[in-house]
Amino acid sequence: MDGDMDDTVSPLLQRIRNMWEFANLCQWIYIFGEAAKIDEALEIEDIENECLKSSSTILSDIALALLKLVSSHRGLTHEILNDQLRKEYISRLPFQNPLGDGETSFSDLDTPTKIIALQQLTQWVMSRPERLREKMEELHDIDQTSWRIEPYGWDADDRTYYVLDDNRVYRLSEASKPPMRKPKRQKTYGANMRSGRGRQSSRSITEHGAAPRSSDPDSPQVKSNLGDLDWECVAVTLDDVRRLVDKFRTTRDANEKILRNQLDAHLLPILEKQEESRKRKQAQHQRELLSLAKMANAKRSSRIAGKVEQQKEEEEARAQRDMAEKALQIEQSERLKQIQSERERDLRVFSRETRLKERAARRRLHEEELAQLSEGHNPASVGRARISGRQLQSEIDRNRLALKALEVEEEDWTFDCVCGLYGQVDDGAHSVACERCNVWQHSKCVGIEEAEADRAEFHFICVSCKRQTEKASTSRNTVIKFKARTSGDLIPHPSSDRTSQVNPQPFIHPTDPSRSMNMFQVTNDSFGTPQDMSQSYTKVEASVRTNAKLFPSSNDVGGSTD
Template identity: 25%
Template structure:
């Protein structure tokens, strides 16, 4: 990136070398000299009401007790353009209202409605001239006005101060009030009714003013018409009209460029206006330099203060963000610890429940009698078979006495504990394994013999298992409509004991085949054979209710017997 040249290096011979060396120590460009603000800044400086406000602050700000505040015209321009906050302007607004009305508005930046109401009382003629309807007056908000309209109101407020006694006392403090307070042109050029003037005011800036005076009309009279001459009651307005107001140069760099331009235009013509103006401006070089150098140092100081305030604010913000992030991490760690604790407690509760279920399902025989304790595996198997043979009755007697018993379908888990046990567990909850047993109640499909959790079934299936007698369960992979009933029209229960060694089959007499009775609806009623179900304790008898099924089709009868586990 190329190094920016300092404008002090290009100053002409009008500026002494010692001034150039001092200017080289200052920043090459101020914030207001940025091209981004030049158009608005030129419009502000070319407004004569703004020049009036600046001169009033320079000379009479003690009238509203702003003497302790260091005034800088460039700082005021930054506030008007919105580059910085309106600190000085807010103090001025509060002070001028307090002087003119005696009322002190606290925090005027936020209480802008109070400031607007005071303006209505102080400037009735202004609002009557510029706001014709009540709707316009009601919609008036000072902060919504553009910069030109705001300058108009400030100008009118400052003009009101000339009617106060305190203003006269302030003027009397000056040894030469007319020379000190009145703006005197350094050069005047009159041409007929046009007057052109050049001023260097209290802000050390060169201004140009062009005035137009009205032409005086003197009525022609004669001696004969003296008696008939009309008396003139009102003289015509003779006040000049402001035609143009411009700020020609600000600061030593623009002032030097203006002097160089005047020298070129004047040439050797000593009688020209450019030559005369050049000679009048040369004595002001030291004054312009001193003022500009001081302001540039003040501007650099303000810039450093703003950077320091921004740095402090960023550090405070960074510390707040760091503390906030630390607090967030601590809260997240506490939440994770609480989650892990709840997870461990939940796992312990579930393990306790599973252990309790296992004890209830498989430990009843041990609690009811201690005969099995200490027996070998073969002795336990013989004892179990003897219990089954002793409690099992002929099928005919079971059929005859089935009406006297009311037993629901019982849900069991497959027998376990033997080394050769072998069953398939495939539940809709996603668990699929060989010889899986988590201690909860399970049920077997009557078609594929696969086991599932009882708790994983739908409410409808659970209701039928618990309430309907002789309900046949089929898993989701086996469609019940595709399962062909046995030849006798009833499903036979089978005692399923999964063991590691062969077990002798228990003889069970079957019921002779009967011809189903067909009803009027096209279905037939088939008597059911008793379902022999077992638990780890003993076998139980199931009732043999009548089940109404659809008329069977003429297909081969499957010999597969469903397993109903309880």
């Protein structure tokens, strides 16, 4: 390199730049890339950056585009790129196949091997130019002539310099021995040198034979299949070209003077324009970045304001959801309380109805007993036991007191409203009573106006009683018949089985004959006359008959009445 280029370039990038395959590939893309459907905006710097990546999609895209011009397979995709590329190598260059037997893919290859494979694909494309010519626009002879790359000049060591379409300076020299200076040929070189940028076919570079490539990435000159020739890149940027031109300022060699003039007159203006354009683009890019930064700050401020507003809206929405959830919870709680209150009220109504039924049964019992005892004042039949007048009067008074107590109990009232108020309370509000259960409720709570309740034809039945009526109407009516027995029927025969006295109602026991007889045994001290004995038997018979009517045994259920 003779110190012409910057030493800060990485060894891998320097090796890539010194590969004639890389220069040939980029030159082919500059000329035929559009026909091969390769991105026209792709520059050599972009390809270098992709080569430095461990996994490059652009290199794979280039390989696929070139393979489509080589292979006869239709519908090529990245999935079958490796298989088709391997098939082409097996059919054309089986001993130089970089993909092996199927274990290696194109993306697994190192960067120099990828470049060599891509350059080989371009050579296979040029072996069938008709396929490429079909995809190109109409060509003229002058266009085909411009594809040839001529040498740009020679130096004092007889090394050849080229400038390709990438505006980089390359040098081709002999590697085995330094070139011999021939003054006569120098004049020939100067006479044959044409002004302007010379071009020569890239194929002429490959006509010098083949040789194994060097595997040392740190070597500034990488050997290739150019044989005894070395290919190297000596100038990339404007500063590199200026240093190269300055090197030839004090030369006395005619060829170097011509090379210096060519570089100074043709290449430097192009690079200076490119540098100015690059600086303008960079300045424009900086302005765009500054504008984007300002816009980003403005957007950031607006985003902050938007986020604050959004956060406020989210908080309001969250508060509304919380309020709705609380309202729903309160509603559910009130509904549960109402259901529980209705259940408790129904239970109280049921208990009250049970008590009313029991009270009615006791009233009937006391009334029948009182009626039977009242009949005991009249003379009874002969043969019946008698009871003393004092004891009879005591029984009558006891039944009368029991009836009076029942009447007082019936006069008790209960306030049990759907609003939850319960007990014997009077809050002063207008109330109505159920005609069946006699339970009082607020007229407002049951939806009744005071004027409506004061009418003479007004009738009120509470919800619980209506529900009980509906249940009774829907349920099957069960008819229970009772069979009344006399006191003699209640005394079992000595030969009867005691198990026949088992009653399915555990709280109602059949009459024990022995106990019944013992309860009403009399002595001469207790009963003085046969009439008293007759009255006693009359009372006993009435009591037994009443008990038989109210509490029949299991054998009497469903029987006929005597």
